[in-house]
Amino acid sequence: xxxxxxxxxxxxxxxxxxxxxxxxxxxxxxxxxxxxxxxxxxxxxxxxxxxxxxxxxxxxxxxxxxxxxxxxxxxxxxxxxxxxxxxxxxxxxxxxxxxxxxxxxxxxxxxxxxxxxxxxxxxxxxxxxxxxxxxxxxxxxxxxxxxxxxxxxxxxxxxxxxxxxxxxxxxxxxxxxxxxxxxxxxxxxxxxxxxxxxxxxxxxxxxxxxxxxxxxxxxxxxxxxxxxxxxxxxxxxxxxxxxxxxxxxxxxxxxxxxxxxxxxxxxxxxxxxxxxxxxxxxxxxxxxxxxxxxxxxxxxxxxxxxxxxxxxxxxxxxxxxxxxxxxxxxxxxxxxxxxxxxxxxxxxxxxxxxxxxxxxxxxxxxxxxxxxxxxxxxxxxxxxxxxxxxxxxxxxxxxxxxxxxxxxxxxxxxxxxxxxxxxxxxxxxxxxxxxxx
Amino acid sequence: xxxxxxxxxxxxxxxxxxxxxxxxxxxxxxxxxxxxxxxxxxxxxxxxxxxxxxxxxxxxxxxxxxxxxxxxxxxxxxxxxxxxxxxxxxxxxxxxxxxxxxxxxxxxxxxxxxxxxxxxxxxxxxxxxxxxxxxxxxxxxxxxxxxxxxxxxxxxxxxxxxxxxxxxxxxxxxxxxxxxxxxxxxxxxxxxxxxxxxxxxxxxxxxxxxxxxxxxxxxxxxxxxxxxxxxxxxxxxxxxxxxxxxxxxxxxxxxxxxxxxxxxxxxxxxxxxxxxxxxxxxxxxxxxxxxxxxxxxxxxxxxxxxxxxxxxxxxxxxxxxxxxxxxxxxxxxxxxxxxxxxxxxxxxxxxxxxxxxxxxxxxxxxxxxxxxxxxxxxxxxxxxxxxxxxxxxxxxxxxxxxxxxxxxxxxxxxxxxxxxxxxxxxxxxxxxxxxxxxxxxxxxx
Numbered sequence: 001x002x003x004x005x006x007x008x009x010x011x012x013x014x015x016x017x018x019x020x021x022x023x024x025x026x027x028x029x030x031x032x033x034x035x036x037x038x039x040x041x042x043x044x045x046x047x048x049x050x051x052x053x054x055x056x057x058x059x060x061x062x063x064x065x066x067x068x069x070x071x072x073x074x075x076x077x078x079x080x081x082x083x084x085x086x087x088x089x090x091x092x093x094x095x096x097x098x099x100x101x102x103x104x105x106x107x108x109x110x111x112x113x114x115x116x117x118x119x120x121x122x123x124x125x126x127x128x129x130x131x132x133x134x135x136x137x138x139x140x141x142x143x144x145x146x147x148x149x150x151x152x153x154x155x156x157x158x159x160x161x162x163x164x165x166x167x168x169x170x171x172x173x174x175x176x177x178x179x180x181x182x183x184x185x186x187x188x189x190x191x192x193x194x195x196x197x198x199x200x201x202x203x204x205x206x207x208x209x210x211x212x213x214x215x216x217x218x219x220x221x222x223x224x225x226x227x228x229x230x231x232x233x234x235x236x237x238x239x240x241x242x243x244x245x246x247x248x249x250x251x252x253x254x255x256x257x258x259x260x261x262x263x264x265x266x267x268x269x270x271x272x273x274x275x276x277x278x279x280x281x282x283x284x285x286x287x288x289x290x291x292x293x294x295x296x297x298x299x300x301x302x303x304x305x306x307x308x309x310x311x312x313x314x315x316x317x318x319x320x321x322x323x324x325x326x327x328x329x330x331x332x333x334x335x336x337x338x339x340x341x342x343x344x345x346x347x348x349x350x351x352x353x354x355x356x357x358x359x360x361x362x363x364x365x366x367x368x369x370x371x372x373x374x375x376x377x378x379x380x381x382x383x384x385x386x387x388x389x390x391x392x393x394x395x396x397x398x399x400x401x402x403x404x405x406x407x408x409x410x411x412x413x414x415x416x417x418x419x420x421x422x423x424x425x426x427x428x429x430x431x432x433x434x435x436x437x
Numbered sequence: 438x439x440x441x442x443x444x445x446x447x448x449x450x451x452x453x454x455x456x457x458x459x460x461x462x463x464x465x466x467x468x469x470x471x472x473x474x475x476x477x478x479x480x481x482x483x484x485x486x487x488x489x490x491x492x493x494x495x496x497x498x499x500x501x502x503x504x505x506x507x508x509x510x511x512x513x514x515x516x517x518x519x520x521x522x523x524x525x526x527x528x529x530x531x532x533x534x535x536x537x538x539x540x541x542x543x544x545x546x547x548x549x550x551x552x553x554x555x556x557x558x559x560x561x562x563x564x565x566x567x568x569x570x571x572x573x574x575x576x577x578x579x580x581x582x583x584x585x586x587x588x589x590x591x592x593x594x595x596x597x598x599x600x601x602x603x604x605x606x607x608x609x610x611x612x613x614x615x616x617x618x619x620x621x622x623x624x625x626x627x628x629x630x631x632x633x634x635x636x637x638x639x640x641x642x643x644x645x646x647x648x649x650x651x652x653x654x655x656x657x658x659x660x661x662x663x664x665x666x667x668x669x670x671x672x673x674x675x676x677x678x679x680x681x682x683x684x685x686x687x688x689x690x691x692x693x694x695x696x697x698x699x700x701x702x703x704x705x706x707x708x709x710x711x712x713x714x715x716x717x718x719x720x721x722x723x724x725x726x727x728x729x730x731x732x733x734x735x736x737x738x739x740x741x742x743x744x745x746x747x748x749x750x751x752x753x754x755x756x757x758x759x760x761x762x763x764x765x766x767x768x769x770x771x772x773x774x775x776x777x778x779x780x781x782x783x784x785x786x787x788x789x790x791x792x793x794x795x796x797x798x799x800x801x802x803x804x805x806x807x808x809x810x811x812x813x814x815x816x817x818x819x820x821x822x823x824x825x826x827x828x829x830x831x832x833x834x835x836x837x838x839x840x841x842x843x844x845x846x847x848x849x850x851x852x853x854x855x856x857x858x859x860x861x862x863x864x865x866x867x868x869x870x871x872x873x874x875x876x877x878x879x880x881x882x
Binding site: 034035036037071072079081085087088089103104107108109110111114118131132134135136137138139140142144146147148149207216251252253254255285286287289293297300303329331358361362363365366370372373375376377378 | 440441442443444445447448449450451452453475478479511522523524526529530531547548573579580583584586587589591592692693695725726732736738739740741742743762763764793794797798799800801802804805808809810811812
């Protein structure tokens with residue numbers, strides 16, 4: 001039986017409703033009665049790039065502090081109320097935003113909104129709780145970076161090679177010295193400056209009645225005083241004008257790896273940016289992708305290959321500047337330059353010979369399928385809508401993205417590939433350095 | 438300073454309708470579960486094939502071959518090569534992968550609804566004519582050897598391997614990952630022989646959940662997999678050995694900034710009348726953020742980032758696992774608190790409020806887990822492998838509702854007592870061994 005492409009019935013039609021409170025808080029609602037669960041996501045427009053010098057890791061530390069108590073809640077009560085209603089919750093810190101979310105049975109929707117409003121109104125901090133969470137974060141860094149092979153590779157290690165400003169290059173997990181230097185006053189001023197209602201988007205998806213949610217949001221968030229909010233700062237910086245290379249040693253890693261990073265165009269221009277998102281998949285998604293076929297199946301020089309946009313791997317949740325990244329793990333007896341040369345050849349071949357419509361279509365078909373799978377759970381929908389609303393003012397992109405991906409042309413992918421040159425990139429080699437501890 | 442406000446009460450809980458499962462045994466013996474769950478235009482696919490590992494000297498070669506078999510199942514058939522398979526999967530908007538453990542070979546995949554016939558056709562081709570081409574097998578074999586070296590550079594993997602070996606002795610569950618030497622000895626002929634000897638429809642379960650008509654999807658499966666008629670001699674995993682607390686083992690990781698603490702023991706299966714009590718005891722101990730262990734060694738003392746305990750269900754014997762990665766300098770104090778919290782579960786009744794919170798969490802998160810296509814497919818597939826059906830989604834919350842403080846104490850004494858658990862630690866022996874010895878008897882390696 002021949003394998004034919006399915007008809008492109010990719011258009012999603014989730015209802016999207018939005019509102020804004022007088023204090024500036026933006027609300028997005030995605031009602032869907034097909035399940036009895038709800039996701040609530042709160043996005044604050046501040047991330048690792050906004051940390052001041054001497055306070056690396058502060059945005060993430062502050063995320064931890066948001067679980068340590070607020071006006072009506074004691075330490076960790078946020079967890080006990082959500083989990084005690086049958087829900088799950090977490091928060092995470094990214095380069096341009098910090099999010100907090102709950103997924104719960106829909107009978108706990110108002111409770112979740114109350115809890116988020118309570119800590120948006122005021123965070124209640126003590127020195128004991130700050131000291132405790134500095135220790136917890138240090139253990140998070142130990143388990144995820146220091147005691148793990150390839151721990152910060154490449155997400156903490158390549159920014160200093162690709163970028164130049166403090167905002168873009170510093171370690172967003174934080175140095176232990178900076179973490180220990182953090183004070184309660186730092187936390188209060190960070191909260192005052194960045195956790196204002198006008199700097200946040202609340203998204204609610206799932207088994208909800210929008211009018212009821214609107215009333216609850218007005219009731220619980222409405223009296224949080226408005227505070228001045230500065231527009232998102234620009235972190236733009238010049239492109240590289242020559243190749244930059246660096247090497248890191250990893251005492252735990254048994255085999256080498258190399259990361260190659262270029263700059264993409266400003267993600268704000270979605271039409272100009274999406275061809276790069278497709279290009280990353282053309283190069284690295286599956287055995288039929290250019291680099292996997294070349295390096296894994298043909299040359300057998302690599303053991304794994306990844307290609308993605310954004311330092312943290314999500315192409316659609318970061319502003320300018322943002323990287324296009326290739327990450328190749330290779331055998332110890334293969335030189336990094338052999339891998340890099342093969343990558344260059346494949347990019348040259350793509351630019352010179354082009355690619356077929358069929359190759360782009362099948363690549364996009366799987367990208368669309370993967371995207372649908374991400375937004376099927378209510379949490380995936382709430383988080384996508386929130387970040388689209390916050391960074392692009394357009395939660396409706398949740399529905400439109402599959403069509404936008406499908407409209408990327410072969411010419412656009414080739415043009416994107418032509419900008420991945422040898423003289424405008426950063427290369428980071430990771431070399432094993434075992435037995436030197 | 439703002440004043441405290443009163444929390445809103447929970448509204449009436451809306452109980453989700455039980456999914457309707459179309460359950461069919463095909464002529465070839467394959468059981469098909471199909472559920473219509475519209476939402477996004479996708480179908481989730483899970484296939485579980487019995488694949489029990491042998492014990493004794495055949496165990497390690499089997500694990501090596503099974504791992505490589507799963508890694509190369511999609512590397513070619515009598516009609517398509519590896520690249521063509523990859524091209525076709527992308528074209529369908531699909532993904533498909535295979536994995537094995539000591540009990541089963543599993544396929545997991547998803548596809549745009551319109552591509553379901555194509556995905557099933559490919560699956561049938563793989564099941565009946567996977568060719569294990571020499572070049573692909575050799576390439577994947579070299580890659581697996583390197584991947585194993587990378588895995589074994591993680592403290593958590595080192596700890597898990599040692600814990601499984603210690604808990605299970607010569608039972609198949611003792612071997613978690615193959616050795617490099619066993620992998621290097623694998624040839625394509627071994628994979629073809631293993632495929633022919635073990636991959637058969639009888640006893641296998643295929644689960645489809647998504648934007649489908651169950652009747653039509655089942656008919657598509659019957660057509661696409663009609664040629665899968667292999668018959669094999671079933672292999673059954675022997676019962677796991679009874680778990681008794683074994684002496685703690687410390688594995689040296691010179692210079693490690695943390696010590697990896699792991700504990701393993703037995704747990705009741707989902708069918709066991711004491712299962713719901715054990716689940717709630719686990720939650721109270723360390724199974725969620727609002728647990729005693731997290732409150733103690735993370736939120737009070739700051740010794741660790743994410744302590745966690747859980748129950749999983751290998752068919753030959755369910756298992757309790759607990760783990761925390763603690764700063765090297767506080768290794769013994771963290772163990773002290775862990776032993777205290779375990780001992781408390783075994784000897785002191787939990788508070789009613791603590792139990793009720795755990796109960797609401799267990800019931801609520803069951804609903805969350807089945808609210809997506811992928812979540813429902815995964816759970817139905819797991820349940821089927823334990824011989825349980827969709828009715829379990831209704832029965833289990835009732836069982837959770839009936840658990841008392843006394844039940845949790847009994848479960849604590851039986852499953853959480855430090856005396857029935859086997860500890861394995863990975864850390865800097867020179868720094869932590871002496872202080873650990875003040876608390877537990879310790880072997881080192």
